[in-house]
Amino acid sequence: xxxxxxxxxxxxxxxxxxxxxxxxxTVFVLLAQAASTPDRESLLKGIRFLSSIGRRDxxxxxxxxxxxxxxxxxxxxxxxxxAVNGQQRRRAIDWLKSRTGQxxxxxYKLRQRLSGNKDEFPEGWPWFPGAAAWVIPTxxxxxxxxxAIRRQDPETDELQKRVQEGKRFLLGRMCADxxxxxxSSRALxxxxxxxxxxxxxxxxALSGGVVSARDASQMERAKAAAHRHLANCxxxxxxxxxxxxxxxHGENAAGAVEPVRRxxxxxxxxxxAGAERNPLLA
Amino acid sequence: MTRREMLLGTSAAAAGxxxxxxxxxxxxxxxxxxxIVKASGxxxxxxxxxYRMVAGHNLNVRGKRIVLKPNxxxxxxxxxxxxxxxxxxxxxxxxxxxxAGDVRIAEGPGHRRGTLDLADAAGYFSTIAKFEDSFTDxxxxxxxxxxxxxxxxxxxxxxxxxxxxxxxxxxxxxxxxTHHWAGATLSMxxxxxxxxxxxxxxxxxxxxxxxxxETIVDLHHLFPKQFAIVDxxxxxxxxxxxxxxxxxxxxxxxxxxxAGVDATCCRVMGIDPKxxxxxxLARGEENLVEGAFRQVGENIRxxxxxxxxxxxxxxIRAA
Numbered sequence: 001x002x003x004x005x006x007x008x009x010x011x012x013x014x015x016x017x018x019x020x021x022x023x024x025x026t027v028f029v030l031l032a033q034a035a036s037t038p039d040r041e042s043l044l045k046g047i048r049f050l051s052s053i054g055r056r057d058x059x060x061x062x063x064x065x066x067x068x069x070x071x072x073x074x075x076x077x078x079x080x081x082x083a084v085n086g087q088q089r090r091r092a093i094d095w096l097k098s099r100t101g102q103x104x105x106x107x108y109k110l111r112q113r114l115s116g117n118k119d120e121f122p123e124g125w126p127w128f129p130g131a132a133a134w135v136i137p138t139x140x141x142x143x144x145x146x147x148a149i150r151r152q153d154p155e156t157d158e159l160q161k162r163v164q165e166g167k168r169f170l171l172g173r174m175c176a177d178x179x180x181x182x183x184s185s186r187a188l189x190x191x192x193x194x195x196x197x198x199x200x201x202x203x204x205a206l207s208g209g210v211v212s213a214r215d216a217s218q219m220e221r222a223k224a225a226a227h228r229h230l231a232n233c234x235x236x237x238x239x240x241x242x243x244x245x246x247x248x249h250g251e252n253a254a255g256a257v258e259p260v261r262r263x264x265x266x267x268x269x270x271x272x273a274g275a276e277r278n279p280l281l282a
Numbered sequence: 283m284t285r286r287e288m289l290l291g292t293s294a295a296a297a298g299x300x301x302x303x304x305x306x307x308x309x310x311x312x313x314x315x316x317x318i319v320k321a322s323g324x325x326x327x328x329x330x331x332x333y334r335m336v337a338g339h340n341l342n343v344r345g346k347r348i349v350l351k352p353n354x355x356x357x358x359x360x361x362x363x364x365x366x367x368x369x370x371x372x373x374x375x376x377x378x379x380x381x382a383g384d385v386r387i388a389e390g391p392g393h394r395r396g397t398l399d400l401a402d403a404a405g406y407f408s409t410i411a412k413f414e415d416s417f418t419d420x421x422x423x424x425x426x427x428x429x430x431x432x433x434x435x436x437x438x439x440x441x442x443x444x445x446x447x448x449x450x451x452x453x454x455x456x457x458x459x460t461h462h463w464a465g466a467t468l469s470m471x472x473x474x475x476x477x478x479x480x481x482x483x484x485x486x487x488x489x490x491x492x493x494x495x496e497t498i499v500d501l502h503h504l505f506p507k508q509f510a511i512v513d514x515x516x517x518x519x520x521x522x523x524x525x526x527x528x529x530x531x532x533x534x535x536x537x538x539x540x541a542g543v544d545a546t547c548c549r550v551m552g553i554d555p556k557x558x559x560x561x562x563l564a565r566g567e568e569n570l571v572e573g574a575f576r577q578v579g580e581n582i583r584x585x586x587x588x589x590x591x592x593x594x595x596x597x598i599r600a601a
Contacts (some may be wrong), residue, residue, distance in 0.1 A: 016419070016421075016422035016480065017398075017419060017421070017422060019422070019423065020424040022422065022480055024480065055403075062480050062481050063425065063480070063481070065425065065426070065427075066425065066427075066441060066481055067427070068481075070481070071481075073485065102491060125486065126483070126487070127482060127483020127484070128481070128482045128483055128487070128488050131487035131488045131490075131491050132487050132490075132491070133485070134483065134484075134485070134487065136483075136484070161490060163420055181393070182393050182485055183561065184485075187521065187524075188462050188521050188525075188592055188594065189460055190521055190525050192524075192525070193358075195394065197395065197396070211452055234399075234403075235396050235399040236396075236399075237395065237396045237399065238396070238399075248585075255600060262396075262398045262399070262414075263398070266396075269322060
């Protein structure tokens, strides 16, 4: 079992690998602890670190020194009840509701329409305000909203609408091979290859159900792509997300190799992948 | 209008504004040395070649903190996306031999989050002993906010990693490639990898929305102490920087002035540097003519190897 306490920084957070604390690895370590045997003292210190990244606008910053709320807000909204209080979660969800990729803003869409582009621009989430939406932050946004819906958020209909938009975004960014990369499925007319980790996380985000029969057939292709990746993937990050994504669709599979766990994120993700019940879907 | 057209449209307007300069006289730049050295492959010989090339620029690096920034993007065994690990190692050894106090290799890839896994797949672990001890993942390093002086892009500041902010010399160890958004990616575009993914994401899309050529120049201005080396032994042509095809050019290009190095690389690739917007923004057309740089070693004509260009970039081909 990983000794998270010895890897914890003095400020209560965890580094990605080594060095200063960041919000993302701290959230994933707390989730990993929740999925295994938590160390109460370590947990409390971690939660204290997270209180330093909350911002006045309701969002969360990736590190205390960064003066901007970003995609990590969705991660904080995914923490268990004992790690984040109802008010913090509510504020995080509200912040996420007000954020979309720049390409789904009215001025961009208007310019596209005027230039004859009839593409749709479903609303996903960006990594950073002012940028376009991408696969990972959109997947995390969907998971955070679905969790809020399960907790009977008073604005369920609005959240449900964004979840469906997010899923449309993901399905629209699927690569020709059935998986996902960071979110650029074609460049200059050429298909991009998918990655293991993004295929896994998108599958996880799409596990709460899709809309149409066509979507369902896309999901079958996605699962096949995930199995192909899992047979060849050598990284802990990739294997962990693929296992989580497939397990969420009722397909349990191990990776072909036991990967080298190089970072705190690798350790935390592998713990989550091995958990009986994934706290990201709780 | 595609996203690219929109981005290039805005950058063209900014470029026009920057170059017109309200009627001011064009800025003059000192003539810098740019060395071009033939190198046949990624063999043991290249260590001596790189050492001689770096030493020839008389850099005072004794006791200094040096950061080497390779171009590590994605790994695909079928093509040549990344700076070859042998070149990175040769540069690392060269700076140590020249008396540098500390040499670190540092990179923050823009698409893949597992930087160490990517470096392993790309051969860095097997080529560079104890690679992990001499490497910093710039995507997750501690950061500080820096104001951009006179920005050309829409950005006024950027969070940047301490490892590069605190070094004495930043060495861009880039790959010679065509680029579907910028025309060519060389030592200046390579600096996109300094921007921390843990803040801005994967990809660092904020830079694209702020204007690609402009942010290339803004980043360049934030790091005045630079040296540039471009791995053009096997570069990439066509739909670069990831989906192109390997192109053998058999050269290394280096110098203290990254814009000079990149303009020279363009000529080696059969590209007119005056057609590359970030070079125009950084130097102005009049400072990109062939005589603006002192070529050392091979002359450009003897090593020119035309890189294939996709249809959208045919207009940048040099005469």
